[in-house]
Amino acid sequence: MATEIEARPKQKVEQREEATRPEAYFQPPLDIYETQDALVLVADMPGVGGDAVHVEVDGDQLTIEGRIRPADYDGMKPVHVEYGVGSFRRRFTVSEAVDREGIKAQMRDGVLTLRLPKAAHARRRRIPIES
Amino acid sequence: MVSVYRDPFLALQHELERMLTGAFGSAGPTTTGVYPAVDVFDAGEEFVVKAELPGVKPADVEIDVHEDTLTLRGERKLGEPENEAAYHRRERQEGRFRRVVRIPARLAADEARAEYRDGVLTVRLPKAKEARPRRVDISVN
Numbered sequence: 001m002a003t004e005i006e007a008r009p010k011q012k013v014e015q016r017e018e019a020t021r022p023e024a025y026f027q028p029p030l031d032i033y034e035t036q037d038a039l040v041l042v043a044d045m046p047g048v049g050g051d052a053v054h055v056e057v058d059g060d061q062l063t064i065e066g067r068i069r070p071a072d073y074d075g076m077k078p079v080h081v082e083y084g085v086g087s088f089r090r091r092f093t094v095s096e097a098v099d100r101e102g103i104k105a106q107m108r109d110g111v112l113t114l115r116l117p118k119a120a121h122a123r124r125r126r127i128p129i130e131s
Numbered sequence: 132m133v134s135v136y137r138d139p140f141l142a143l144q145h146e147l148e149r150m151l152t153g154a155f156g157s158a159g160p161t162t163t164g165v166y167p168a169v170d171v172f173d174a175g176e177e178f179v180v181k182a183e184l185p186g187v188k189p190a191d192v193e194i195d196v197h198e199d200t201l202t203l204r205g206e207r208k209l210g211e212p213e214n215e216a217a218y219h220r221r222e223r224q225e226g227r228f229r230r231v232v233r234i235p236a237r238l239a240a241d242e243a244r245a246e247y248r249d250g251v252l253t254v255r256l257p258k259a260k261e262a263r264p265r266r267v268d269i270s271v272n
Contacts, residue, residue, distance in 0.1 A: 004227055004228065005228045006166055022141060023141060023144065031221050033212055033217060036215065040212075040216070042209075044223055045250070046184070073143050075174055078143070078146060078170060079171050080170065081150040082164065082170060083169075083170060083183065084147045084148055084151055085144060085147055107249075109247075110249045111250060
C-alpha cells in the first residue's frame, strides 16, 4: 500500500543582489543517483515545456533552468493561494568527471531527466559504495 | 494596493507571494500540508484550480466535482530506478493523495473541464449562471 504524499513548501532561490529582474525563481526538488556509467538527475519542474529547459555545465558546476509560461496566468485573479508560481533554477556541484558531449536531457510531464555519462577516466575508477 | 510591476506576470507573482505570506505569517509557509497544494483563481465566468502534479499520469488522477466541492484523488509513481543505482539525493516523493477543495460560489458542475499539461493540472469550474458577473446597464430616460 503506497503512503500518502505530503505537500512541502516550494523553496525559493535566494536572489542575488545584483539581480535586475524582480522575478522569483524556485528550486526544483530533485533526485540524483549514480549508476556504473552515469549520474542521473531527475527534477520536478511543473509548468515547464520541453523547449524551455536550459542546462549548463561550467567546470564542476551544473545549472538547470526551466521557464514556465506566464501567459497561462493571463486574466487570473488569485482567491486562494497555497504555492507561489515561477520558473525554476538550481545549481550544484557534480563530484564526478562528466562527459559533457554525452549529456542527454528529457522533459516529460514537468519532470526533467538528465543523464550525465561519466567521463572515461572517471568510469574506469572503482567507486566504493558504502553499505 | 499599488503595483510597481508593469509586467502582469510579475504583478501576479508578487500578489501570490503576498497572499502566501498573509496566510502563513511573515516567515512564509513552512509547514507541510495536504498534497497537492492548490491555487484557486477567479477568472470571471469560472474558477480555475491549479495543482502541480509533475510526473503524474493523467490516468492515475480522478477528478470529481460535486456541488461546490472539487476532489482530486490519485497516486504519484516515480518508477523504479536502474539496477544498482546509488542515491546521492532523494527529494521527490511518491505515494497516494486525496485533496478536497471547496469553492466559495455555486458552480455549474456539469460544465467542469480539466487539462493536464507539463505536470500542471488545471481544472476549470464555470460558475453557476446566477453567480457569474453581470453587467447592468443604466437606462437613461
